[in-house]
Amino acid sequence: MKVKVQNNFEEIIIKHQQKIYKFIFSFVKNENDTDEIAQQTFFNAFKGYKKFRGESSVDTWLIKIAINNIRTHFRKKKFFSIFKVLDNEEIEIKDLKDDSKSAEEVVKNKMISNKINKAIEDLPARQKEVFVMKHIDGLSISEIADILEIAEGSVKASIFKAINNLRKLLGGIDEL
Amino acid sequence: MNCDDVKNDLYFYIKNDIDLPTKKGIEEHIEKCSVCKELLNEFSKTLRVVDKCYVKVPSKNWDYFAEKTMDKIHVKRIYSFLRPTIGFMACVLIFAFSYRYYQLQKLQTITYVPSTEETVSYLVDFDIPELNE
Numbered sequence: 001m002k003v004k005v006q007n008n009f010e011e012i013i014i015k016h017q018q019k020i021y022k023f024i025f026s027f028v029k030n031e032n033d034t035d036e037i038a039q040q041t042f043f044n045a046f047k048g049y050k051k052f053r054g055e056s057s058v059d060t061w062l063i064k065i066a067i068n069n070i071r072t073h074f075r076k077k078k079f080f081s082i083f084k085v086l087d088n089e090e091i092e093i094k095d096l097k098d099d100s101k102s103a104e105e106v107v108k109n110k111m112i113s114n115k116i117n118k119a120i121e122d123l124p125a126r127q128k129e130v131f132v133m134k135h136i137d138g139l140s141i142s143e144i145a146d147i148l149e150i151a152e153g154s155v156k157a158s159i160f161k162a163i164n165n166l167r168k169l170l171g172g173i174d175e176l
Numbered sequence: 177m178n179c180d181d182v183k184n185d186l187y188f189y190i191k192n193d194i195d196l197p198t199k200k201g202i203e204e205h206i207e208k209c210s211v212c213k214e215l216l217n218e219f220s221k222t223l224r225v226v227d228k229c230y231v232k233v234p235s236k237n238w239d240y241f242a243e244k245t246m247d248k249i250h251v252k253r254i255y256s257f258l259r260p261t262i263g264f265m266a267c268v269l270i271f272a273f274s275y276r277y278y279q280l281q282k283l284q285t286i287t288y289v290p291s292t293e294e295t296v297s298y299l300v301d302f303d304i305p306e307l308n309e
Contacts, residue, residue, distance in 0.1 A: 014238070039249075135226070156184040
């Protein structure tokens with residue numbers, strides 16, 4: 001029985017790991033942290049697998065667990081940032097789609113890219129979650145509403161507020 | 177449609193992820209409302225900028241990753257059983273050592289035997305002739 005559960009769960013990991021990994025990475029943007037959160041997510045899912053009643057899809061269930069772990073990660077990060085004198089953390093693997101060759105262009109693009117990521121980071125938690133889920137992960141409104149346990153109207157309103165805030169935060173950036 | 181209805185649907189209008197009647201409603205409203213028209217342009221511009229900031233998801237060997245995740249789950253399961261046990265054992269040990277220390281302290285107070293030199297110097301004060309010889 002135990003072996004059967006493990007085998008079933010291994011199948012779940014193989015089937016859903018890429019989506020969950022991509023979902024976590026779209027928030028965290030750091031490979032090591034994503035690895036850790038993804039593994040923690042599957043561990044939590046494994047612990048609660050027997051209690052999973054199939055009311056929502058496995059995808060939604062895993063994303064719900066992942067979003068809780070992401071929140072914990074950011075809470076920890078915020079707490080430990082008090083002890084940091086300099087915030088020298090690098091945001092990883094950010095690239096703009098265009099193939100600019102000159103060093104000047106690369107630096108400029110990197111700066112813009114950092115500013116955009118910082119603007120998304122600085123959004124209020126709910127707006128950030130909804131915006132990333134919709135715009136980057138491409139989840140549907142009903143899926144987001146189900147995951148965050150809020151009304152679909154609230155999801156739409158949060159998306160509007162998020163873009164409005166991004167517009168203000170990115171006001172200085174000209175269109176690339 | 178009023179401005180509030182249009183605002184909440186602007187993102188979906190830009191992304192063309194909207195049903196036809198709502199799309200038409202938004203277009204009709206934008207024709208008349210300069211505020212919403214300006215907002216639509218600003219939103220389109222913001223989303224174009226955000227879209228160009230592409231974050232590459234690191235490529236992985238997914239079979240290896242799944243295997244590693246299963247291994248981590250096993251380790252964490254063992255650790256999750258061990259943690260309360262270790263905590264309980266630590267509490268028992270601390271209690272046992274504290275109790276033992278307390279008992280020893282008690283015993284030392286009862287069976288305290290002063291050294292000979294201390295006894296002699298104490299008895300000297302009583303002026304016993306045998307001791308002075």
